[in-house]
Amino acid sequence: SQQGEEDPQALSIQEGENATMNCSYKTSINNLQWYRQNSGRGLVHLILIRSNEREKHSGRLRVTLDTSKKSSSLLITASRAADTASYFCATVVTGGGNKLTFGTGTQLKVEL
């Protein structure tokens, strides 16, 4: 079963704009990871944020984590057409080993 929901399910923006995706989850977590998937291919790891962290940056990516609200957001700044993909959040619960529980994903389309 899915850990939670991602919002929005689909997002269409123009190149150069920012894209924000939200993820909610249900249980206490060890960490939360964001992945990108292009057209049914493998998942590419973007960022891992631990439960004691509130914000992390990697290039044009910014991830926030609010454990009190059980939510996370991924911000992609200055989007490019190459950012077109599906984005998934995945949680690792405390004591759950390496099991990732994925959200439903956000389909991002960046148009020229």
Added chain:
Amino acid sequence: KAGVTQTPRYLIKTRGQQVTLSCSPISGHRSVSWYQQTPGQGLQFLFEYFSETQRNKGNFPGRFSGRQFSNSRSEMNVSTLELGDSALYLCASSLTHGGTDTQYFGPGTRLTVL
């Protein structure tokens, strides 16, 4: 370092057959996990192996099984295939079992059951 590799990349089988998928983790990684991705159910955890032992199992029938070898390579087997087993099967590797490390995914094996 080479990434996670999966073979074969594409597979077509008929109902009732069995299939074996292979995953080679990143060098030095000892944990391998398997996931099934379908349009209806999304990404679902199958099982995790670490040091040749199954450490965690998802909610899948016993037709789905796996194993891990001493070199950390892992295989997943599905017996008595059903149409609903058509999916993208992904494996992920990680350094340890503790749930604190990044997990890196392979390109997946696309299984079609006719």
